Amino acid sequence: MSQVRTVSSGTGSVRRSMGHLSDRTTTFTCAVLMMAAVLVVGLNLLPSDHALHVGDATVSLLGKYCCYMLLALAVDLIWGYLGILSLGHGAFFALGGYAMGLYLNAQGANVDGWQAWLGHFPLAMLAVVLAPGLLALVFGWLAFRSRVTGVYFSIITQAMTFALMLAFNRNEMGVGGSTGLTRFRELLGMPLNSHAMTVALFVASLMAVLLAFVVCRMITTSRLGRVCIATRDAEARTRFLGYRVEHVKLAVFVVSAVMAGIAGALYVPQVGIINPGSFAPLFSIEVVVWVALGGRATLFGALIGALVVNWLKTVLTTEMPDAWLFILGGLFVVVTMALPQGIAGLAASLRRNRGGSAHE
Amino acid sequence: MSETLNRLRDMARPDRVFDFMVPDVSPVDVRHGPILYMEDVTVSFDGFRAIDRLNLTIDDGELRCIIGPNGAGKTTMMDIITGKTRPDSGQVWFGSRHNLLRLAEPEVASLGIGRKFQKPTVFEALTVFENLELAMAGDRRVWTTFMARLDHEGRARLDEVLETIGLEAERDRWAGVLSHGQKQWLEIGMLLMQRPRLLLIDEPVAGMTEQEMHRTADLLNRLAGQQSVVVVEHDMGFVRSIARHVTVLHQGSVLAEGSMDAVAADPRVREVYLGAEEERHA
16 A cells, blocks of 8 residues: 555656646646535525426535535645555544534523533634644654554554543543433524525535645645645655654644644534444444545545445435445455556546557 | 844844854865865674775865775764764764764765765655755754745746756656666755765666766766865776766775776785775676
8 A cells, every 4th residue: 555656757746737737636626615615505506396406405415515525635734745544534534523613502502611612613613623633643653753654654553543532432431421422403593404504504615625635735835835745755755855754754744634624613513413433443444435436646536436435325325235345345445456646547547548558 | 222123123134043043054064175085994794894094085076986996994984974883983074074984874864965875866756856855954843844935946946957867858857767876866956955965875877878887987077176076986987077076995995996997007016906896807
């Protein structure tokens, strides 16, 4: 898994063109996301008996996909560009989710102590950012300072998310134990199950993806992004050039964790529940599969992967629920063997081939 | 009154900075002699004397070749200069001001001693240009790196180094697709971006084609003069083509020193090194 980029002239030209035509990629992706937002909201406004009408349930589902896309983006930022395979990003997602869940829980209900504080929206938003951010800061500082890398890092991230799952399962934590937090009523004074809220949450999630994409592009196309790639491919050499590799890793890891936290916070009001299951190690691994399927170190590959896999999951778990895990596993195997660059790599090579034949 | 005004005016001058903002760098002082001075350096590993009372001086701007059979202590010598290995006794000075034995590896590097290891390690997923950009001297903190834009001066320096190492045409190519020789030059270029005073180069032509060797010899000859260059090399033909001054190491100390012809004629050198080489070729 550590071998992201094999040296071949083909992938080389792809990557380079992405590095140098940064603006085009960003503009294109942002345009697509904006169009998706306009399209979905527009179709939602059609009368409900219209053939093209998109119901509130679908809008909510798409909003959920957006949260997954944001989480995939966070994983791609550190895995694709820094080579840090985090198998515990679900923990940051869940922490952001719990911060939001506690806020929602405190609306119109009697809670006391620190949970009452989270009933204030600005404080809750602060917690959404700070909880995953601080965990990533402390965890990353300890790990990167001790130069824990590769598979060892992956294993301790699994341990981290598993430990948090056990902790949040305990009733003494006061966050709902194994049932988690649910039966939310309103957000910012608006009922959660209203039509307007559904659309608003979808738009907010999509905008969050867009914003995160721009931030990721800013990082990866800056000199810091090149230091990240250098670190991924030859860490000792980068250190020898005078870069504080640990600091670079820590900074990007924290940014990634905060993105995952925000994804979790947007996810919870749309699905109406958060429980310790979100900390499950399996979920974090699934996120990595999305990114691998979509294509590492491309950013938009992560978006495509998250969308495609989760859409397949929605369809297939209703059509043939028993087969889903086999299909997911099979997809992962096929992509790893036949498409090491993922869907994004396949798209790029198709485009290249077409360009090549046009010249002949 | 007018004095105060003058001082204020002085402070507002755009071409000057406050004294406390002037970076605290003490330049290498070579007014009183060599840029590198090693005296009576000894280092042993588990009783084995890798370096045995070694004396060596390198002049400013000199190109020096160091040859010697395996185990002669060439690599250990480089390790001592760059602060990786501490000698048991002896002195190592950089110019007449910096005692290298008191400095840690990064400090030695920032003083302007660049080392190129034998195996080329360039960042394959980055272009030649980006490789040089990362190597450029400058603030390495995370936020400044994130905000960094290549200024006019940096761009000029980059173009200058690209020209020196002869990779202008490869500027936007991916370093991973370069030939072995081109990677070696790129790595020398990355060292040059840090404006070193002394370059330590370990076996630059190992694995190179004849043509690449000629170009490398050209490059090293051009580098000498602007900075001091120490080359450790096995290939005698290559050493003959670049060296004005050769030092032969044997069992951790200097066996002979002088021009290539004088050294090659030395019977002791022939015995321990060149002789063995010729026998092998025979």
